[in-house]
Amino acid sequence: MATGKGSIRTNYLNLTCDLCDSNDIVETIQGYVCRACGVELTIQKLQYDRPYTEDAVQYASGLGKTQIGNKRERLTSPDSRSLKRLSWHNSKMVNEESALLRAQREISRIFEVLDLPRKVRSLVVDKFSKIRTHLKPRSHLRNPEKLSAILIYMVLKVKNIVVLKDELVENSILTSKEFNRFLMQARYYFPEYSGRDRIVSVTQKLLEITEHFGLEMPFYFLAKKILHRLWDAVKNTTDNIVAG
Numbered sequence: 001m002a003t004g005k006g007s008i009r010t011n012y013l014n015l016t017c018d019l020c021d022s023n024d025i026v027e028t029i030q031g032y033v034c035r036a037c038g039v040e041l042t043i044q045k046l047q048y049d050r051p052y053t054e055d056a057v058q059y060a061s062g063l064g065k066t067q068i069g070n071k072r073e074r075l076t077s078p079d080s081r082s083l084k085r086l087s088w089h090n091s092k093m094v095n096e097e098s099a100l101l102r103a104q105r106e107i108s109r110i111f112e113v114l115d116l117p118r119k120v121r122s123l124v125v126d127k128f129s130k131i132r133t134h135l136k137p138r139s140h141l142r143n144p145e146k147l148s149a150i151l152i153y154m155v156l157k158v159k160n161i162v163v164l165k166d167e168l169v170e171n172s173i174l175t176s177k178e179f180n181r182f183l184m185q186a187r188y189y190f191p192e193y194s195g196r197d198r199i200v201s202v203t204q205k206l207l208e209i210t211e212h213f214g215l216e217m218p219f220y221f222l223a224k225k226i227l228h229r230l231w232d233a234v235k236n237t238t239d240n241i242v243a244g
Contacts, residue, residue, distance in 0.1 A: 149174050210223075
């Protein structure tokens with residue numbers, strides 16, 4: 001029998017020889033052969049072999065995300081407890097990756113809306129990754145979008161970059177009450193926020209007030225001098241109130 005390589009056309013279940021257009025194709029050990037002209041077609045002969053037995057866990061030797069079998073196999077396996085723990089761990093890792101992506105999107109969105117300096121955006125993402133791991137599983141503060149908004153405010157405050165609470169609340173999913181409550185919770189995991197130099201922050205606000213109302217620099221220096229003199233008496237109020 002002459003054999004050669006020719007391309008084929010497939011019409012769903014039918015094979016056709018391109019050399020003689022015959023549909024008289026037979027399956028042999030070597031492959032598919034045209035009985036009319038004896039040409040072996042180039043189509044591959046596929047064979048399916050079941051990759052695992054019923055009593056074995058699929059790809060059980062690995063620890064990848066898709067390598068610990070399905071739920072029924074894990075339950076019937078002698079190592080069901082270990083497999084359940086691995087499945088939980090993989091699920092947790094996927095959830096953490098998803099939360100980080102959601103946070104990155106929300107942080108980028110708020111920075112764009114409020115026209116905030118991009119140089120500190122990576123610092124907010126880094127703080128998110130570190131702080132969220134310490135929060136309790138059912139804490140409302142673990143919500144990626146809510147935690148992102150709080151950390152944007154705190155990081156900018158530490159860097160003495162002006163950001164208004166009301167604007168942040170308006171452009172996030174936080175309510176004003178949630179903002180205040182979550183801010184108190186997050187301070188425990190962000191010691192730099194409580195230990196920041198608030199005088200520098202208030203001084204920056206004084207300069208912005210001076211420029212906004214077109215006041216002269218002597219006004220700014222006098223306000224700064226008064227701030228240092230009265231700081232111990234007014235430091236327990238917010239930065240905005242002190243500056244006002």
